[in-house]
Amino acid sequence: MKKIIIFLLIVIVLILTIPPLISTLKSVPTVEPVLTDGEDDEPDGTFDIIMHFAGDVLIAENLDARRSGGFNEYADRENPDYFLKNAMPYFTNDDFTVVNLENVFSDRALSPATKPLPAYWFKSKTKNTEILTVSGVECVSVANNHTRDYGQEGLSDTISALTDAGIEYGTDSKTVYFEKNGFKTAIICCCMWNRSWADGIIKRIKEAEQESDFQIVFFHGGKEAEHTPEQWKIDACHALIDNGADIVVGGHPHVLQRAESYNGGKIVYSLGNFCFGGNRFPENRTAIYRLTVTVNGDDKSFSHKSAIIPFYVYTGSANNYQPDVIRDADEAQKVLEYMKGGRERPY
Numbered sequence: 001m002k003k004i005i006i007f008l009l010i011v012i013v014l015i016l017t018i019p020p021l022i023s024t025l026k027s028v029p030t031v032e033p034v035l036t037d038g039e040d041d042e043p044d045g046t047f048d049i050i051m052h053f054a055g056d057v058l059i060a061e062n063l064d065a066r067r068s069g070g071f072n073e074y075a076d077r078e079n080p081d082y083f084l085k086n087a088m089p090y091f092t093n094d095d096f097t098v099v100n101l102e103n104v105f106s107d108r109a110l111s112p113a114t115k116p117l118p119a120y121w122f123k124s125k126t127k128n129t130e131i132l133t134v135s136g137v138e139c140v141s142v143a144n145n146h147t148r149d150y151g152q153e154g155l156s157d158t159i160s161a162l163t164d165a166g167i168e169y170g171t172d173s174k175t176v177y178f179e180k181n182g183f184k185t186a187i188i189c190c191c192m193w194n195r196s197w198a199d200g201i202i203k204r205i206k207e208a209e210q211e212s213d214f215q216i217v218f219f220h221g222g223k224e225a226e227h228t229p230e231q232w233k234i235d236a237c238h239a240l241i242d243n244g245a246d247i248v249v250g251g252h253p254h255v256l257q258r259a260e261s262y263n264g265g266k267i268v269y270s271l272g273n274f275c276f277g278g279n280r281f282p283e284n285r286t287a288i289y290r291l292t293v294t295v296n297g298d299d300k301s302f303s304h305k306s307a308i309i310p311f312y313v314y315t316g317s318a319n320n321y322q323p324d325v326i327r328d329a330d331e332a333q334k335v336l337e338y339m340k341g342g343r344e345r346p347y
Helices: 002-027 071-077 126-133 151-165 197-209 231-242 329-339
Strands: 046-058 096-101 122-124 139-141 168-170 176-180 183-191 214-220 247-251 256-262 265-271 273-276 286-296 302-312
Touching: 046 183, 046 247, 046 265, 096 214, 126 151, 139 183, 151 168, 168 176, 168 183, 183 197, 183 286, 197 214, 197 231, 231 247, 231 256, 231 265, 256 286, 256 329, 265 286, 265 302, 273 286, 302 329
Parallel strands: 046 096, 046 273, 096 139, 139 168, 183 214, 214 247, 247 265
Antiparallel strands: 046 286, 176 183, 256 265, 286 302
16 A cells, blocks of 8 residues: 555656656757867867857946946846856856957046947946956957047056956957967957958958967947848958958947858857846847867867857846846747848847
8 A cells, every 4th residue: 555655646746747847848949059068179189169259248337327227236236146147157168258348347436538429428346347257258349439438547447457357358459369279369359330440450360360370350330220231341241251350250239130151251240239238128139159169289270160049138027137048949049040141130
């Protein structure tokens, strides 16, 4: 009798447990690439370099406001690991993570710079650099239109804050170099506001080729809120690949724009927003761009592959400043189809 009772209890537990488990498995996106533990080296002497790129990380509010439900309220209440916690499994299990930093870091009462209206000014406390460091972000681009929101003093404070936090930074004149096992990657951060800007970037690519084995352009430019890249931007990105860039990744429109393969390289025209404190209701689709470069350690020959990891900019009814991976397979597939040029919108 006792054995029968135990058997019945086991059956009941299985009945209650299996359906929720199946439901959970169905909710996991099949499009999400498998994360590595960093042990990617092959016995034949090849090794992998894994990098992640994300779009605009704006950890501030306009004019350092203190609005109800705003970023600063969250920053005062939450631990630094709250904001990028859902990206940490990617960012902390790679070799290098790069994001676009859209705000100044300063604890001083600086005056906003004069800008044509309408305009926004973003400044954050220097303690908020920990949001980046605790989440595995090793490098930021400060080559964007908010770099000088608080003038040269604001830029100087930002660079000091990043340096003190141990975060690499790229500018319109400073290229970041990352080295693994003797293979050197250049991250060329830059603005690109029209086709002619590409000419100056090409000069930087040629300079970087003398110092590195692989060149990535991480640019800021294009029309905001447009899902289709302008023709000048397409032409400019093609020119960058034609003149030596292996990968070109863009931002600034605040929305995703498609990706394409071109002449042996890869172009992502815009990664949109990521963790974005500037708006309570930004467009709620973004992505992490995952790049894996496989290098032959003997002769430094290489190949590379890419993956798009679909993310929400926020979850809930309004911005909670915590991007999260899209676990619904259908919704994630819409983002992937859009990034391949198969849809007009990513949702």
